[in-house]
Amino acid sequence: MIQIEVKTFEELTKKELYEVLRLRSEVFVVEQDCVYEDIDGKDQKALHVVGKKDGEIVAYTRIFKSGDYTDEASIGRVVVKRNQRKYGYGKDIMKDAIHAVHDYFEANVIHVSAQMYLERFxxxxxxxxVGDGYLEDGIPHIGMVRKS
Incomplete structure (x- = not known):
């Protein structure tokens, strides 16, 4: 089990912010061999959904209200530490992120820019x-929407 918390940028401790940036870099830059600007100036607007196991961040995503990133509320930077993926933490963090979007933003439509291989997930x-596939930082993506 992981313990999931939702925090503003200001509520993240320095240690948590470091772990989040490290995890995103480990997966999106190193593992996926993709050079891109992860620190994009949007973290300050986001709510951060942080999943910890034994005090270590092993799963993470960030959420935005409508208009702060896309026209709809959105979820992005969904990531699970490589050695923790077999436990279903990706679904856990996403379910909590979906609930957080509803609870904090009262949004009924959520957008994700999904890596194409994760469409089924x-x-x-x-x-x-929604729409056609596209390349984002050289990786095939698709837009996806959830309505509730």
Missing amino acids: YHELGFKQ
Whole structure:
């Protein structure tokens, strides 16, 4: 089990922020061999959904209200530490992120920019593809929306 918390940027401790940035870098930059600007100036607007196991951040995502990133409320930077993926923490963090979008932003529509190979993962969480596929930082993506 992981313990999941939702925090503003200001509520993140220095240690948590370091762990989040490290985890995002480990997966999105190193593991996926993708050079991109992860520190994009949007973390300050986001709410951060942090999943910890034994005090260490092993799962993470950030959420935005409508208009702060996309027209709809959105979830992004969904990541699980490589050695923790077999436990279903990706679904755990996403379910809590979906609830947080509803609770904090009262939004009924949620957008994700999903890596194409994860379409089924998001579909199982109620997301449907919208539009055509596209490249984002050289990686195939699709837009997906969940309505509730």
